[in-house]
Amino acid sequence: MKLFSTKQIAEVDRFTIENEPVTDIDLMERAAMQITTWIDQRFSEENKMVFFAGPGNNGGDALAVSRQLAERGYRGAVYLLDFGKPLKGSPAINWKRLEEQGKVELHRIQSIDDFPETNPSDILIDGLFGSGLSRPLEGLPASIVRKINGLPNKVIAIDIPSGLMGEDNSGNIPENIVNAYFTLTLQFPKISFLFSENERYTGSWEVLPIGLHPEGIAQTPSKLFLVDKKEVTGMIPRRSRFAHKGTFGHALLIAGSYGKMGASVLASKACLRAGTGLLTSHVPRMGYSIIQTAVPEAMTSVDPHDSIFTEFPDLSPFTAVGIGPGIGVKSNTRKALHELLEKVQVPIVFDADALNILSENKEWLKQLPENSILTPHPGEFRRLAGESVNTWERIQQQRQMARELKVIIVLKGAFTTIAMPDGKLFFNATGNPGMATAGSGDTLTGIILGLLAQSLPPQHAAVVGVFLHGLAGDLAARKKSINALIASDITEFLGEAFLEMESVSAF
Numbered sequence: 001m002k003l004f005s006t007k008q009i010a011e012v013d014r015f016t017i018e019n020e021p022v023t024d025i026d027l028m029e030r031a032a033m034q035i036t037t038w039i040d041q042r043f044s045e046e047n048k049m050v051f052f053a054g055p056g057n058n059g060g061d062a063l064a065v066s067r068q069l070a071e072r073g074y075r076g077a078v079y080l081l082d083f084g085k086p087l088k089g090s091p092a093i094n095w096k097r098l099e100e101q102g103k104v105e106l107h108r109i110q111s112i113d114d115f116p117e118t119n120p121s122d123i124l125i126d127g128l129f130g131s132g133l134s135r136p137l138e139g140l141p142a143s144i145v146r147k148i149n150g151l152p153n154k155v156i157a158i159d160i161p162s163g164l165m166g167e168d169n170s171g172n173i174p175e176n177i178v179n180a181y182f183t184l185t186l187q188f189p190k191i192s193f194l195f196s197e198n199e200r201y202t203g204s205w206e207v208l209p210i211g212l213h214p215e216g217i218a219q220t221p222s223k224l225f226l227v228d229k230k231e232v233t234g235m236i237p238r239r240s241r242f243a244h245k246g247t248f249g250h251a252l253l254i255a256g257s258y259g260k261m262g263a264s265v266l267a268s269k270a271c272l273r274a275g276t277g278l279l280t281s282h283v284p285r286m287g288y289s290i291i292q293t294a295v296p297e298a299m300t301s302v303d304p305h306d307s308i309f310t311e312f313p314d315l316s317p318f319t320a321v322g323i324g325p326g327i328g329v330k331s332n333t334r335k336a337l338h339e340l341l342e343k344v345q346v347p348i349v350f351d352a353d354a355l356n357i358l359s360e361n362k363e364w365l366k367q368l369p370e371n372s373i374l375t376p377h378p379g380e381f382r383r384l385a386g387e388s389v390n391t392w393e394r395i396q397q398q399r400q401m402a403r404e405l406k407v408i409i410v411l412k413g414a415f416t417t418i419a420m421p422d423g424k425l426f427f428n429a430t431g432n433p434g435m436a437t438a439g440s441g442d443t444l445t446g447i448i449l450g451l452l453a454q455s456l457p458p459q460h461a462a463v464v465g466v467f468l469h470g471l472a473g474d475l476a477a478r479k480k481s482i483n484a485l486i487a488s489d490i491t492e493f494l495g496e497a498f499l500e501m502e503s504v505s506a507f
């Protein structure tokens with residue numbers, strides 16, 4: 001699914017109005033109906049609804065919702081931000097409709113002294129500014145926002161917490177942005193909602209569809225996407241009835257060292273569960289019986305060194321290589337990694353210590369085979385690409401690096417981002433905080449390797465791998481809880497994740 005900037009969303013709004021066609025006021029009524037229904041399903045008439053409405057269409061939405069909730073028996077009060085200019089367009093029509101209805105208290109805020117007294121049980125609805133915000137808030141609107149944030153009440157933001165920009169918030173003033181408990185966003189998630197530092201403003205958020213025109217959506221170009229279950233399903237190859245294990249490739253995993261053999265075990269199991277035909281796990285000598293015992297399905301290639309990786313086997317049998325989890329950064333390991341970079345001809349995934357070695361030898365980055373997959377967590381990415389002030393800036397670095405090196409960069413986090421060599425960026429929404437646990441990155445490396453070995457194109461392997469890893473984590477959390485989740489659970493539930501994908505493709 002495409003993600004749009006707030007500017008592009010306004011274009012799709014306009015396209016819908018012209019081509020559906022639907023009047024501006026009716027589209028606003030439709031948006032308001034979605035918001036009203038959501039609120040009515042979760043709150044009761046005991047809660048008074050206090051609306052803060054701004055001068056634009058976001059304020060118009062708030063006015064329309066206040067009227068619709070009043071029709072359903074809610075007590076309401078509206079506080080209109082009044083700069084001394086009359087309302088125009090749909091907000092003006094909605095103000096008139098409220099006056100005619102006569103059920104909602106109507107007030108104006110011309111100075112901060114007009115800010116109301118509220119009861120803690122009142123629900124505050126933030127309709128000050130939405131996607132039309134053009135600069136950080138200051139003056140009266142900023143004072144209103146700070147007053148709202150100082151109250152203990154629950155705040156529901158319409159479309160966007162007022163003061164938050166849809167994309168880049170580098171120059172924004174944090175205390176002048178509404179801290180919502182819940183954000184009801186219209187039609188598309190806003191890009192800034194996917195950044196961890198903005199959770200304090202959005203609270204939980206939900207997308208409410210308002211029926212924007214599919215053609216308008218289709219013809220608005222975007223390089224940003226949210227990974228979609230249906231699209232992922234289409235990327236998973238169907239297995240022929242006559243398949244044999246040779247059909248699904250042979251993965252080579254280079255992972256583990258003394259004290260970190262768990263990384264090899266976790267990644268190996270995940271790789272097999274992702275469906276590779278064959279797996280060879282390359283381990284230091286001391287790891288031989290560990291891997292043979294823990295993962296009997298894997299073949300073992302034994303390093304001449306007792307405790308670290310120093311030499312890789314003949315690469316000719318393998319259809320994909322994964323390297324990094326738990327290998328350490330000792331000098332012989334660094335040397336072996338560099339040799340591998342020069343020899344490898346098949347798709348390859350680099351994780352963990354392999355990335356740390358690359359960060360210390362940045363000139364090697366140019367030697368990365370085209371379409372290599374790099375899976376850094378934010379710390380590893382910082383070492384590779386340098387500091388950034390916030391997530392927006394970090395994803396720009398990520399996209400630039402993917403383009404320059406012609407590689408795929410999977411930057412792991414709550415919303416993992418996957419940057420492609422052609423500049424496209426995918427956000428993944430599966431996964432949960434239970435996955436912030438030792439070894440869950442190793443399982444991701446194993447999954448992506450398993451998919452690469454089966455000849456999924458690297459871009460698909462990255463997207464499918466990240467999505468399935470998160471989905472398996474979500475299914476595991478349902479049975480084992482978020483708190484108790486461990487990395488092996490993700491692998492254990494990978495099968496159920498695949499089954500869920502099949503149930504989608506059946507339609």
Ligand SMILES: NC(=O)C1=CN([C@@H]2O[C@H](COP(=O)(O)OP(=O)(O)OC[C@H]3O[C@@H](n4cnc5c(N)ncnc54)[C@H](O)[C@@H]3O)[C@@H](O)[C@H]2O)[C@@H](O)CC1
Pocket residue numbers: 010013014024027028031054055056057058059061128129130131132133134135136137138141158159160186210
């Ligand atoms: N027809 C549409 O376009 C629809 C729009 N919808 C709503 O409309 C919103 C967007 O409406 P608008 O484009 O009118 O924009 P907003 O309502 O977000 O605000 C725009 C107004 O605020 C002013 N403004 C912008 N930044 C400011 C700042 N820093 N300080 C003071 N004033 C500032 C602008 O000059 C303008 O008057 C969406 O967020 C959504 O809630 C929905 O009703 C769905 C349909």
Ligand SMILES: Nc1ncnc2c1ncn2[C@@H]1O[C@H](COP(=O)(O)OP(=O)(O)O)[C@@H](O)[C@H]1O
Pocket residue numbers: 377412413414415416430431432433434435436437438439440441442443444469470
């Ligand atoms: N809050 C979260 N929500 C969703 N996924 C998460 C969350 N925290 C971590 N993850 C996922 O868990 C994995 C952690 O990887 P990593 O940091 O490399 O862990 P480790 O080094 O312990 O293996 C990543 O795939 C990441 O996207």
Ligand SMILES: [K+]
Pocket residue numbers: 058126127128129130157158159160161162
């Ligand atoms: K708002």
